Amino acid sequence: MSETRNTATPRREFLKTTGKLAAAATLLGAAPRGVHAAEDNTIQLALIGCGGRGTGAAQNALSVPNGPTRLVAMADVFENRLQSSVKGLSSRSDRQMDVPAERQFLGFDGYKKAIDCLKPGDVAILATPPAFRWVHFAYAVEKGVHVFMEKPVTVDGPTTRRMIELGKKADQKNLKVGVGLMVRHCRGRQELLKRIRDGQIGEILALRAYRMAQRSATCGAPPQGMSEVLFQIARFHSFLWASGGLFSDYFIHQIDECSWIKGAWPVKAHALGGRHYRGDDLDQNFDTYSVEFTYPDGTKLFYNGRAMSGCKNEFASYAHGAKGSAIISTSAHTPGRVRLFKDQTYEKASEIWAFPQPEPNPYQLEWDDLVDAIRNDRPYNEVERGAIASMVTSMGRMAAHTGNEVTYEEMLACEHEFAPDVDKLTEDGPAPVQLKDGKYPVPMPGIITAREY
Secondary structure (H helix, E strand, C coil): CCCCCCCCCCCHHHHHHHHHHHHHHHHHCCCCCCCCCCCCCCEEEEEECCCHHHHHHHHHHCCCCCCCEEEEEEEECCHHHHHHHHHHHCCCCCCCECCCHHHEEECCCHHHHHHCCCCCCCEEEECCCHHHHHHHHHHHHHHCCEEEECCCCCCCHHHHHHHHHHHHHHHHCCCCEEECCHHHHCHHHHHHHHHHHCCCCCCEEEEEEEEEECCCCCCCCCCCCCCHHHHHHHCHHHCHHHHCHHHHHHHHHHHHHHHHHHCCCCCEEEEEEECCCCCCCCCCCCCEEEEEEECCCCCEEEEEEEECCCCCCEEEEEEEECCCEEEEECCCCCCCCCEEECCCCCCHHHEEEECCCCCCCHHHHHHHHHHHHHHHCCCCECHHHHHHHHHHHHHHHHHHHHCCCEEHHHHHHCCCCCCCCHHHCCCCCCCCCCCECCECCCCCCCCCCCCCC
16 A cells, blocks of 8 residues: 555545435445346455555456456545545446445445445455454454455554454355465465475575665654544554554565465564664654564574665565575565576576566466455465464564564564554544654664563
8 A cells, every 4th residue: 555645635525425425325225235246246346445555456356367356335534545546447347347426435434334335255355554454354254255455464463363363253254365465376486485395495594585775654743634543544654553664564575475485484583773864754663674583493584674765775585595595586576586596696607497487467366366266165265374474574573673582472472452442543533652742652672672662
């Protein structure tokens, strides 16, 4: 999801109008459950969270090759974000994009109204900031609809435990659930994993990954006329409660892909980081993070993240084996351009295998795989894996923010829930974090050690 800067748009009049339209549609029997569902095998979709990532997920959902899909409802807390998404998807035919004004919902309860437009067998797309994931997922499970949810799916210990339990309930209802860690659906990475498992580079001795880019995820004070809650949701990358900060939202992919290639989850994290050039910015992030993750057999993943302009940029992941090495990600998530080498130089002359180019887009493949599972009733539930990937990412973040080594068990059992009443938030109510002396709380390693802020 992209951040939105100018979200202080007039909403009350739109909400009133939308509410009247929705009420009229309900009375007329026009919209709610099973919109246009009787005549074909179309899978209907509801998009909850209409930012850039949510809109992209909807595009992928409408592009699956294995049967028809139709978007029938959308929800967000920002009118301009919702309308931008509607416009971005408007090039689709009426058979695919069928979201009239009465099925465009605004407000914190919009997710319920959107999901209520679906029937069992349809799919809810959950693409809001991750703080809301468990709330929306619980309702989708209650209503018996399949789910695609964006990563991360949790930001702390309590929500991780909650999501794992909700995943089990989804299994009990035979619901299919995809999680947006799309690299695992990349055919090149899948072939790379097979070759590494077959021993082509020997035992993995170490992994390393980098996401070093420009200054990002900053914020000042809320603009005049915008509530604190809406401001923090609009700038969710800036707030740990909403997203886990830039650490969780940006770094989870590489931590997950390296752990997948290793075939294990880290058991502890030791880290450092700091705020260097944030200046007057009031966000809760560090500029730099460096984490040493340890796997059960002692193997290390060295992860380095930086959000500083004017520095060398790198966005890549590597594996070092006893007989050679591998590139897991070349530059960003796709194309992966994965390769194997006979030594540790990563030189072209040492290359022993490379996945053919061009390669299929994993953002599309994860949707193709999910819809295939739905149509063929195959077991498909990525919730627990997604929750654990989110949790071990939080483990690295907490290690940097506290200055302590944090273990898998400690992170999972941690009782600090960043936003325990996120399901009760209102537009004009108190926000999960508050300005104090003109600043939001920031991590203080070595000083605040039992929690992150």
